[in-house]
Amino acid sequence: MTELASLLQGFQVALTPFNLTLMLVGIVLGVIIGVLPGLGGANGVAILLPLTFSMNPTSAIIMLTCIYWGALFGGAITSILFNIPGEPWSVATTFDGYPLAQQGRAGEALTAAFTSSFVGALFAVLLITALSPLVASFALKFGPPEFFGVYLLTFCAFVGMNRGAMAKTVIAMGIGFALAAVGLDTVTGQLRLTFGTQVLLKGFDFLIAVIGLFGIAEILQSIEEDLAFRGKNAKLDLRVVWNTWKELPRFWATSLRSCAVGCLMGIVPGGATPASFMAYGMAVRMSGRDADRFGKGRVEGVVAPETAAHAAGTSALLPMLALGVPGSPTAAVLLGGLLIWGLQPGPLLFIEQKDFVWGLIASMYLGNIVGLLVVLAFVPAFAAILRIPFSIIGPAILVICAIGAYTVHSSMFDVYLMLGFGVLGYLLRKLKYPLAPLVLALVLGDRAEDAFRQSMLLSQGSLTIFVCRPLVATLTIAALMVMVAPALATARRRARTGGA
Amino acid sequence: MSDLPQNAEADSPAATTYRTVELAVAALAFAFGAIVIADSWRIGARWAEDGPQAGYFPFYIGLLVCAASAWTFWSAWRSRPRGDDTFVTHRQLRQILSLLVPAVLYVIAIRYVGIYAASCVFVAYFMARHGAHRLWTTALVALGLPLALFLMFEIWFKTPLPKGPLEALLGLH
Numbered sequence: 325m326t327e328l329a330s331l332l333q334g335f336q337v338a339l340t341p342f343n344l345t346l347m348l349v350g351i352v353l354g355v356i357i358g359v360l361p362g363l364g365g366a367n368g369v370a371i372l373l374p375l376t377f378s379m380n381p382t383s384a385i386i387m388l389t390c391i392y393w394g395a396l397f398g399g400a401i402t403s404i405l406f407n408i409p410g411e412p413w414s415v416a417t418t419f420d421g422y423p424l425a426q427q428g429r430a431g432e433a434l435t436a437a438f439t440s441s442f443v444g445a446l447f448a449v450l451l452i453t454a455l456s457p458l459v460a461s462f463a464l465k466f467g468p469p470e471f472f473g474v475y476l477l478t479f480c481a482f483v484g485m486n487r488g489a490m491a492k493t494v495i496a497m498g499i500g501f502a503l504a505a506v507g508l509d510t511v512t513g514q515l516r517l518t519f520g521t522q523v524l525l526k527g528f529d530f531l532i533a534v535i536g537l538f539g540i541a542e543i544l545q546s547i548e549e550d551l552a553f554r555g556k557n558a559k560l561d562l563r564v565v566w567n568t569w570k571e572l573p574r575f576w577a578t579s580l581r582s583c584a585v586g587c588l589m590g591i592v593p594g595g596a597t598p599a600s601f602m603a604y605g606m607a608v609r610m611s612g613r614d615a616d617r618f619g620k621g622r623v624e625g626v627v628a629p630e631t632a633a634h635a636a637g638t639s640a641l642l643p644m645l646a647l648g649v650p651g652s653p654t655a656a657v658l659l660g661g662l663l664i665w666g667l668q669p670g671p672l673l674f675i676e677q678k679d680f681v682w683g684l685i686a687s688m689y690l691g692n693i694v695g696l697l698v699v700l701a702f703v704p705a706f707a708a709i710l711r712i713p714f715s716i717i718g719p720a721i722l723v724i725c726a727i728g729a730y731t732v733h734s735s736m737f738d739v740y741l742m743l744g745f746g747v748l749g750y751l752l753r754k755l756k757y758p759l760a761p762l763v764l765a766l767v768l769g770d771r772a773e774d775a776f777r778q779s780m781l782l783s784q785g786s787l788t789i790f791v792c793r794p795l796v797a798t799l800t801i802a803a804l805m806v807m808v809a810p811a812l813a814t815a816r817r818r819a820r821t822g823g824a
Numbered sequence: 825m826s827d828l829p830q831n832a833e834a835d836s837p838a839a840t841t842y843r844t845v846e847l848a849v850a851a852l853a854f855a856f857g858a859i860v861i862a863d864s865w866r867i868g869a870r871w872a873e874d875g876p877q878a879g880y881f882p883f884y885i886g887l888l889v890c891a892a893s894a895w896t897f898w899s900a901w902r903s904r905p906r907g908d909d910t911f912v913t914h915r916q917l918r919q920i921l922s923l924l925v926p927a928v929l930y931v932i933a934i935r936y937v938g939i940y941a942a943s944c945v946f947v948a949y950f951m952a953r954h955g956a957h958r959l960w961t962t963a964l965v966a967l968g969l970p971l972a973l974f975l976m977f978e979i980w981f982k983t984p985l986p987k988g989p990l991e992a993l994l995g996l997h
Contacts, residue, residue, distance in 0.1 A: 491892040491893075491895045491896045491899075492892070492896060494888055494889070494891075494892040495850075495853050495889055495892045495893055495896065498857065498885050498886075498888050498889035498892065499853070499856065499889065501881070501882075501885045502856070502857075502860045502882055502885050502886065502889065505860075505881065505882045505885070509878040511878065512877070512878045514867050514868075514878040515867075516863065516864070516867060516878060516879065516882060517859075517860065517863050517864075517882065519863070540927075543923065544920055544923065544924065547919050547920060547922075547923045548912065548916045548919055548920050549916075713955050714954070714955075715950060715951050715953075715954035715955030715957070716947075716951060716955065716957075716965055718923065718950065718954070719946055719947045719950040719951070720947065720965075720969055722923075722927055722930075722946075723939075723943045723946065723947065723969065723970075723973070724973075726930075726931060726934070726939070726943075727939065727973065727977065727985060730934075730939070730985060730986065731977075731985070734984075736934065736935055736986065739931050739934065740931060743927060743928060743931055747924070750920075751845065751849055752849070754845070754911065755842070755845060755846055755849055757849075773881045776876070776881070777875055777876060780875025780876065781875060784873075785871070785872070785873060785875045
């Protein structure tokens with residue numbers, strides 16, 4: 325029961341008036357970021373990361389995670405009201421959310437989305453509370469080979485999941501790895517890929533890449549698609565909330581399944597986007613005769629992806645804290661923050677920085693409750709942002725992105741780079757290159773390589789180290805299976821249809 | 825308040841097809857991979873006694889990128905009817921450039937006039953170009969946004985951003 329005591333102490337850390345204020349500010353900022361096209365959770369956190377350097381780490385991470393919760397909530401608003409998913413994982417929410425709004429049931433859809441988000445997140449936080457000490461003690465067995473095994477599993481999971489475009493996933497990931505290698509090699513002290521230039525010496529910062537690839541690219545796409553953000557009023561009085569709440573318990577099975585999928589996807593760094601799609605697909609498949617009614621405005625079609633996305637988004641923080649492996653792009657950005665504050669994520673974090681870890685976990689409970697109340701109360705106000713025409717909001721986002729890029733290293737070169745990444749991101753997105761592996765490789769590339777080379781130093785250059793230790797062998801085999809399994813399933817399906 | 829026209833000229837002629845862009849991006853990725861391979865080879869990409877040399881990993885990453893982009897190039901080349909779909913129409917391209925060109929100028933201008941003055945002009949230009957806003961609305965946003973950012977970054981968060989002659993004149997350095 326030491327965990328419970330630690331958690332209570334965590335509540336004490338999180339429940340100071342200062343931290344509560346930060347939570348509220350974070351949620352509001354997060355929802356604004358989630359609603360605004362071009363600013364997602366990952367870039368919201370990335371842009372605001374430098375601003376928190378002067379705070380103490382616990383307060384800073386509380387504010388940043390609350391921005392993240394807020395962004396998750398906010399993404400649903402635009403998906404439902406305008407069919408514009410603010411985040412990749414809200415895409416599945418548009419399938420039934422937008423038809424509901426068209427039928428004048430926007431309030432119902434929004435309430436269902438917010439409540440499911442809350443349920444998913446709560447489920448994941450309970451899981452984190454119960455499992456993180458376990459994962460931590462398990463993680464103490466981790467040496468360089470095991471870390472490499474986890475990284476391998478992550479990358480293989482990504483390659484396996486994007487089975488439509490394997491080659492494109494490899495290209496995106498390879499670009500990320502190569503960009504991560506630029507600069508000083510920490511093992512040998514050699515300069516890699518700098519071509520004698522000064523600016524490349526410090527390497528490519530993932531924040532710049534994220535702001536460009538996601539933020540600027542989104543603006544370019546919005547202007548290309550002539551997005552004029554004129555929407556309807558989202559009328560949301562408490563009666564709608566209450567009526568929807570009475571309906572929601574009927575979907576307990578869908579909700580539970582989505583929670584499970586979400587948590588699994590969050591811990592194995594699959595991310596919220598695949599989780600939301602998987603949960604939606606499962607809800608459709610499990611509904612049997614009612615399957616046709618999905619996509620035409622079913623509350624269940626909003627519940628499933630929102631629950632899973634939030635469960636995944638929240639549980640993604642568990643591997644980040646316990647292993648130092650981010651489960652989502654936003655977790656990757658938060659991880660960068662931890663490193664900047666001098667906190668080395670990993671098993672030792674739970675021992676050396678107890679206050680920080682449990683304060684963070686406590687803030688997840690509080691942050692989500694605060695978040696639910698805020699979004700339910702302020703939806704009409706947030707939706708009003710979308711009535712600001714693109715001709716105002718577009719340049720404002722660009723200005724904010726430029727500032728975000730500049731503040732990372734106080735370097736103008738980074739701002740130019742951001743624009744370059746923006747154009748790249750626009751092209752890659754339109755050509756259906758997955759961007760998440762690129763960002764993931766950029767963040768983890770150096771660490772994966774270091775882990776590999778450290779293992780090689782341990783084993784004096786022998787690769788057998790990756791199969792001889794039981795834990796790393798399991799990870800390696802799991803990684804290979806994750807990569808191969810979707811291909812096998814496709815082959816089997818093809819064989820079956822071929823035979824019939 | 826008229827914003828961007830919606831679905832006007834939906835049948836604007838195609839500027840490029842998916843295939844062209846697909847081929848170009850694959851070729852760029854290939855070139856990128858080749859550069860990575862070349863530089864990695866230069867610093868040593870072999871397997872030494874104690875494991876890989878500094879260029880070992882990037883070398884194979886480069887190879888992978890080259891192989892995958894060659895494959896993408898080839899499959900784009902073959903994608904006959906589907907690859908001919910429009911990537912961007914002329915109108916869309918104009919739209920994008922109408923944002924991108926000012927954005928590039930804006931970013932260059934930051935170095936010379938500071939981020940606040942540049943932002944003011946950029947926002948004002950964009951609002952005038954893309955929206956039919958009243959003069960005072962434009963002025964309010966174009967002046968208000970940099971001012972709000974100035975307060976937020978310079979005063980509250982104590983994060984200095986690029987400043988130019990205007991700030992020097994006002995004694996804000």
